[in-house]
Amino acid sequence: GEDVEQSLFLSVREGDSSVINCTYTDSSSTYLYWYKQEPGAGLQLLTYIFSNMDMKQDQRLTVLLNKKDKHLSLRIADTQTGDSAIYFCAEEGGSQGNLIFGKGTKLSVKP
Amino acid sequence: DADVTQTPRNRITKTGKRIMLECSQTKGHDRMYWYRQDPGLGLRLIYYSFDVKDINKGEISDGYSVSRQAQAKFSLSLESAIPNQTALYFCATSDLRGQGSDEQFFGPGTRLTVL
Numbered sequence: 206g207e208d209v210e211q212s213l214f215l216s217v218r219e220g221d222s223s224v225i226n227c228t229y230t231d232s233s234s235t236y237l238y239w240y241k242q243e244p245g246a247g248l249q250l251l252t253y254i255f256s257n258m259d260m261k262q263d264q265r266l267t268v269l270l271n272k273k274d275k276h277l278s279l280r281i282a283d284t285q286t287g288d289s290a291i292y293f294c295a296e297e298g299g300s301q302g303n304l305i306f307g308k309g310t311k312l313s314v315k316p
Numbered sequence: 317d318a319d320v321t322q323t324p325r326n327r328i329t330k331t332g333k334r335i336m337l338e339c340s341q342t343k344g345h346d347r348m349y350w351y352r353q354d355p356g357l358g359l360r361l362i363y364y365s366f367d368v369k370d371i372n373k374g375e376i377s378d379g380y381s382v383s384r385q386a387q388a389k390f391s392l393s394l395e396s397a398i399p400n401q402t403a404l405y406f407c408a409t410s411d412l413r414g415q416g417s418d419e420q421f422f423g424p425g426t427r428l429t430v431l
Contacts, residue, residue, distance in 0.1 A: 213356065238419075246424060247406055247424050247425050248359075250420070308356060
C-alpha cells in the first residue's frame with residue numbers, strides 16, 4: 206500500500222542547516238510536497254517538486270528527489286527559530302486523487 | 317478574511333452525542349477534504365469530495381459521515397462520538413486543473429474532545 210515515512214523529531218541550532226528526510230512508495234506520483242504546520246495552525250504548502258526533477262531550490266529551501274530510492278529531502282539553510290514547526294512530506298494518492306501525508310517531522314531550533 | 321474556515325474551533329462533548337463540524341471555503345475549489353490529526357500519527361484522510369455529487373471514503377471513515385451541501389460547504393458528522401475520536405480535525409480544499417500541482421489549502425482546524 207501507499208506509505209510515507211519520516212522521522213518524528215529533528216533538533217538543530219540556529220544558523221545550522223536542517224535536513225528532513227522522507228521515503229515514499231508510490232512511484233507514479235507526479236508531484237511530491239512539503240507542508241509546514243506552525244503551532245496552533247493548519248498546514249501550508251512550503252514547496253513541491255515535479256517528479257522529473259532531481260532538485261529544486263527556493264531561497265533557503267532545497268528539495269532533493271531520488272526517484273530510484275523513492276527518497277525526498279528538504280534542506281533548510283541558515284535555520285531560524287521561526288522555522289520551528291512540523292514538516293509533512295506528501296505524495297499523491299494514486300487512483301484516489303488525494304495526498305498521502307507522512308507523520309510529520311517536528312523541527313526544534315535552539316538559539 | 318480566511319479562504320477556508322472551520323466552525324467550531326474548539327468543542328468538548330460527551331460520549332454518544334452527535335457532533336457536526338463545518339467547513340466553508342471562498343476559493344471556488346471543487347475538491348474538499350476532511351482529515352484528522354493525532355500526535356505521532358500525522359494526518360489521516362476521513363472523507364473527500366471532488367464535487368457536490370462525488371463523495372468518497374478515505375482511510376478512516378468508520379464512525380464518520382459527511383455532507384457536501386454546496387460547492388463551498390463540506391460538513392463532517394460524528395453520529396455517536398466516542399473518546400478515541402478526540403483529535404484535531406482539518407478541512408482542506410484543492411482545485412487540480414490541467415497539469416498543475418494539487419496544492420491543498422487547509423483550514424485552521426477544530427479541536428474536538430470527547431469525554
